[in-house]
Amino acid sequence: MNLAGNTVLITGGGSGIGWAIAERFLKAGSNVVICGRRVEKLQEAQQQYPQLRTRACDLADEADRVALFEWVKSEVPQLNVLVNNAGIQRRLHLANDEQAQDWSGHRQEIATNLDAPIHLATLFIPLLREQQHPAIINVSSGLAFTPAAFAPVYSATKAALHSFTLSLRHQLALTGIQVIEIIPPAVNTDLGGAGLHTQGVPLNEFTDSVMQRVAAGELEVGYGTSEERRNASRQELDAFFKKMNAS
Numbered sequence: 001m002n003l004a005g006n007t008v009l010i011t012g013g014g015s016g017i018g019w020a021i022a023e024r025f026l027k028a029g030s031n032v033v034i035c036g037r038r039v040e041k042l043q044e045a046q047q048q049y050p051q052l053r054t055r056a057c058d059l060a061d062e063a064d065r066v067a068l069f070e071w072v073k074s075e076v077p078q079l080n081v082l083v084n085n086a087g088i089q090r091r092l093h094l095a096n097d098e099q100a101q102d103w104s105g106h107r108q109e110i111a112t113n114l115d116a117p118i119h120l121a122t123l124f125i126p127l128l129r130e131q132q133h134p135a136i137i138n139v140s141s142g143l144a145f146t147p148a149a150f151a152p153v154y155s156a157t158k159a160a161l162h163s164f165t166l167s168l169r170h171q172l173a174l175t176g177i178q179v180i181e182i183i184p185p186a187v188n189t190d191l192g193g194a195g196l197h198t199q200g201v202p203l204n205e206f207t208d209s210v211m212q213r214v215a216a217g218e219l220e221v222g223y224g225t226s227e228e229r230r231n232a233s234r235q236e237l238d239a240f241f242k243k244m245n246a247s
């Protein structure tokens with residue numbers, strides 16, 4: 001896809017990977033809308049790029065997702081790209097009763113990482129169909145291919161998002177809506193809390209690489225170990241899972 005000339009909504013665009021993607025679209029000459037829960041993050045972003053539009057929303061909340069869509073339809077009806085990027089990651093152990101019984105925590109993670117991208121995609125398809133060069137970009141994870149046992153619910157949501165993306169691409173093939181998946185490996189952001197991803201690859205290197213490949217027309221794009229896992233055999237995935245979860 002051409003990174004220029006679009007009007008793009010990026011969920012979770014106020015920080016991390018979403019913000020890095022927002023900057024690539026802005027610098028290429030697209031209009032960008034970002035959304036997230038923390039108003040101060042949205043304001044900081046807007047100070048840097050006054051042309052940016054922002055919308056506070058909690059995507060774990062079904063009514064907020066519908067309200068976001070209605071707002072876009074009336075305020076930014078030319079929107080042609082939806083980037084489902086927002087996500088949370090909780091580290092928990094299911095043999096720990098207190099953590100295992102925290103259903104509202106599990107529900108929040110599933111709602112943010114899986115309900116929201118599925119719901120937003122289905123809400124936006126009719127609007128996107130009316131546009132030139134429409135696209136949906138889902139941000140999944142290398143953990144879709146080899147779960148991290150320390151984040152069992154998170155890993156499951158990402159495997160499900162990968163699966164949904166394959167079906168969505170197949171079903172929308174004749175509508176003109178491109179369905180793209182970005183599959184990050186561990187990237188140095190504040191995902192899960194500050195300091196938990198400092199071992200990850202540098203944010204700008206990762207984002208430059210994946211967005212160049214998206215611009216070149218690739219539909220499924222990983223980086224480093226997530227690119228390896230995306231292309232791995234079952235045997236290689238099992239070996240990677242064992243190594244990753246050894247300790």
Ligand SMILES: NC(=O)c1ccc[n+]([C@@H]2O[C@H](COP(=O)([O-])OP(=O)(O)OC[C@H]3O[C@@H](n4cnc5c(N)ncnc54)[C@H](OP(=O)(O)O)[C@@H]3O)[C@@H](O)[C@H]2O)c1
Binds near residue numbers: 057
């Ligand atoms: N960093 C990695 O190692 C890594 C690896 C694989 C995949 N990913 C995926 O990449 C995506 C971006 O993560 P990141 O690494 O950039 O972490 P991040 O900096 O924590 O970004 C997550 C973004 O999602 C937003 N968000 C979370 N819950 C939300 C909600 N209920 N409603 C609206 N917005 C919400 C956050 O904004 P507010 O807090 O202001 O709402 C934040 O801007 C996620 O889907 C993540 O799973 C990251």
